[in-house]
Amino acid sequence: MSNNDDKETTIPSSGPAKGMRKALTSYGDEGFSLFLRKAFLKGAGYTDDALDRPIIGIAGAASAYNPCHGNMPELLAAVKRGIMLAGGLPMDFPTISIHESFATPTSMYLRNLMSMDVEEMIKAQPMDAIILIGGCDKTIPAQLMGAASAGIPTIQLATGAMLTGSYKGTRLGACTDCRSYWGKFRAGEMSEQEVGVVNNQLVASVGTCSVMGTASTMACLAEALGIMLPGGATPPAVTADRMRTAEQTGTRAVELAKFGEGIDKILTYKAFENAMRVLLALGGSTNGIVHLAAIAGRLGLTVDLDRLDQMGRETPVLVNLKPTGQFYMEDFHKAGGMPALLRELRPLLHLDALSVSGQNMGDIIDQYDDSYNTEVIRPFDRPIYAQGGVAVLRGNLAPGGAIIKQSAATPSLMEHEGRAVVFDGMEDLVSRLDDENLDVNADDVLVLKNIGPKGAPGMPEAGYIPIPKKLAAAGVKDMVRISDGRMSGTAFGTIVLHVTPEAALGGPLMCVRTGDRVRLSVSERIIDLLISPAELASRQAETIPTALERHGVTRGYKRLFLQTVLQADKGADFDFLVASPASSNKSI
Numbered sequence: 001m002s003n004n005d006d007k008e009t010t011i012p013s014s015g016p017a018k019g020m021r022k023a024l025t026s027y028g029d030e031g032f033s034l035f036l037r038k039a040f041l042k043g044a045g046y047t048d049d050a051l052d053r054p055i056i057g058i059a060g061a062a063s064a065y066n067p068c069h070g071n072m073p074e075l076l077a078a079v080k081r082g083i084m085l086a087g088g089l090p091m092d093f094p095t096i097s098i099h100e101s102f103a104t105p106t107s108m109y110l111r112n113l114m115s116m117d118v119e120e121m122i123k124a125q126p127m128d129a130i131i132l133i134g135g136c137d138k139t140i141p142a143q144l145m146g147a148a149s150a151g152i153p154t155i156q157l158a159t160g161a162m163l164t165g166s167y168k169g170t171r172l173g174a175c176t177d178c179r180s181y182w183g184k185f186r187a188g189e190m191s192e193q194e195v196g197v198v199n200n201q202l203v204a205s206v207g208t209c210s211v212m213g214t215a216s217t218m219a220c221l222a223e224a225l226g227i228m229l230p231g232g233a234t235p236p237a238v239t240a241d242r243m244r245t246a247e248q249t250g251t252r253a254v255e256l257a258k259f260g261e262g263i264d265k266i267l268t269y270k271a272f273e274n275a276m277r278v279l280l281a282l283g284g285s286t287n288g289i290v291h292l293a294a295i296a297g298r299l300g301l302t303v304d305l306d307r308l309d310q311m312g313r314e315t316p317v318l319v320n321l322k323p324t325g326q327f328y329m330e331d332f333h334k335a336g337g338m339p340a341l342l343r344e345l346r347p348l349l350h351l352d353a354l355s356v357s358g359q360n361m362g363d364i365i366d367q368y369d370d371s372y373n374t375e376v377i378r379p380f381d382r383p384i385y386a387q388g389g390v391a392v393l394r395g396n397l398a399p400g401g402a403i404i405k406q407s408a409a410t411p412s413l414m415e416h417e418g419r420a421v422v423f424d425g426m427e428d429l430v431s432r433l434d435d436e437n438l439d440v441n442a443d444d445v446l447v448l449k450n451i452g453p454k455g456a457p458g459m460p461e462a463g464y465i466p467i468p469k470k471l472a473a474a475g476v477k478d479m480v481r482i483s484d485g486r487m488s489g490t491a492f493g494t495i496v497l498h499v500t501p502e503a504a505l506g507g508p509l510m511c512v513r514t515g516d517r518v519r520l521s522v523s524e525r526i527i528d529l530l531i532s533p534a535e536l537a538s539r540q541a542e543t544i545p546t547a548l549e550r551h552g553v554t555r556g557y558k559r560l561f562l563q564t565v566l567q568a569d570k571g572a573d574f575d576f577l578v579a580s581p582a583s584s585n586k587s588i
């Protein structure tokens with residue numbers, strides 16, 4: 001074994017720093033900084049040969065609190081194998097990990113914090129490229145936001161979806177079925193013992209939710225953006241395909257480190273337009289819009305909701321997955337996954353958008369076959385839903401826009417006028433919704449205020465307001481519901497979300513009172529409060545507390561959050577993290 005005395009331990013006099021010579025600690029003597037850094041790694045048994053290789057950072061997000069990332073050890077081993085096969089040095093490090101069910105008040109409150117962790121650790125440590133491993137809803141967005149701000153060559157790897165379970169011969173998967181079976185239990189159609197059996201079967205393995213919720217949507221959008229290897233979005237978490245994808249990701253990262261493009265060459269205007277097309281064709285999570293806006297904002301790009309709506313009119317829903325359709329992620333994978341979907345969408349895509357694979361979108365599509373199961377990935381002329389999954393609404397109730405997942409709504413409710421039944425916030429909702437004496441009917445409109453970015457805070461997924469118990473027991477399955485919050489990508493119903501500006505900022509939603517009439521017309525893209533302009537202006541003139549006053553906050557992350565979080569149409573990012581407008585900026 002050589003002690004590699006001939007290896008360079010000093011700083012080269014010219015050229016950009018690479019590998020261990022990058023991001024040196026400030027001791028006032030760069031040669032000493034490198035000398036010291038190498039000494040510590042040699043203490044862990046590394047040779048000079050290893051320390052001279054291209055360094056691939058691996059941002060993992062393993063946590064006992066995050067079973068959606070439960071395959072992280074196996075993925076990490078496969079990624080490292082791929083890196084070393086290609087002659088690189090893998091250096092993994094932990095970041096914040098966020099799971100939907102283990103984050104209070106809501107995972108979205110922590111997404112920006114995770115993105116700052118990812119950005120700063122990429123910038124603080126020496127690496128020539130970065131592999132991001134995430135999956136649960138907010139983790140891929142946070143990782144891409146952070147990496148976009150850090151700017152080095154980047155590849156995203158998803159942890160992959162969980163397998164489906166079974167209850168009395170019927171397939172089950174988190175979390176659309178979580179909601180439907182819980183709804184049956186609330187309505188008295190299932191016993192506690194029966195719902196307990198369902199609870200054992202909903203999550204059949206580690207991995208992300210098995211429907212087209214936010215996690216699956218973001219994995220697919222990462223592939224559509226070109227920041228993930230082709231075919232990387234859909235392999236389930238516990239399969240050999242997933243592990244092979246991990247190994248290939250490691251190998252490709254070394255090539256990127258040597259020759260590849262920075263993340264800004266991949267995440268371009270055209271890449272985001274492709275991703276928005278895919279979001280619509282997936283019938284994907286409404287959260288995907290917020291996350292795409294946040295990632296784009298880190299690159300100085302803006303998402304235009306009216307452009308999204310226009311694309312929605314041209315882009316049918318083709319993927320037949322819950323909650324819009326009937327299948328699960330493992331079926332999507334077996335049907336050909338994202339490449340098969342992209343092939344169907346070919347005429348609507350920017351084919352010259354570049355992928356981290358080194359190919360452009362057109363090359364990738366040409367490499368793959370059509371869908372192997374046209375029930376799961378429908379052909380363009382036989383869609384699940386003729387228009388895209390999401391429509392953008394405007395009106396005096398949402399001058400900054402609101403959205404509705406029309407593909408998961410009840411058709412008869414999409415043109416509806418009804419009496420508002422208003423809840424002032426989460427506490428009010430919890431205390432009154434199931435009260436037998438609540439004055440509410442099936443054709444009323446449930447309005448929930450103060451669950452926006454500043455209101456809750458963190459814009460929780462409480463926009464899926466449960467049907468009041470007495471109406472659920474009477475067989476009511478859906479009502480028009482409106483809020484400034486979000487909804488889980490696994491949820492369904494005639495639900496208007498992301499009302500902007502939010503109530504806590506004094507938006508018109510603040511002014512709605514029980515008994516007012518509200519009109520929803522998805523065909524006209526309108527959400528209106530039916531009161532006079534003078535009455536609306538007079539209600540809006542009322543003084544409301546600031547976000548800090550409302551929450552009684554004086555310090556810490558919550559203070560930073562409440563002072564700097566932007567509205568949903570800007571991705572609910574922090575104002576100081578958004579990049580200056582890109583010189584090439586077009587609204588996406």
Ligand code: FES
Nearest residue numbers: 068136208209215
């Ligand atoms: Fe992690 Fe659904 S809870 S993806």
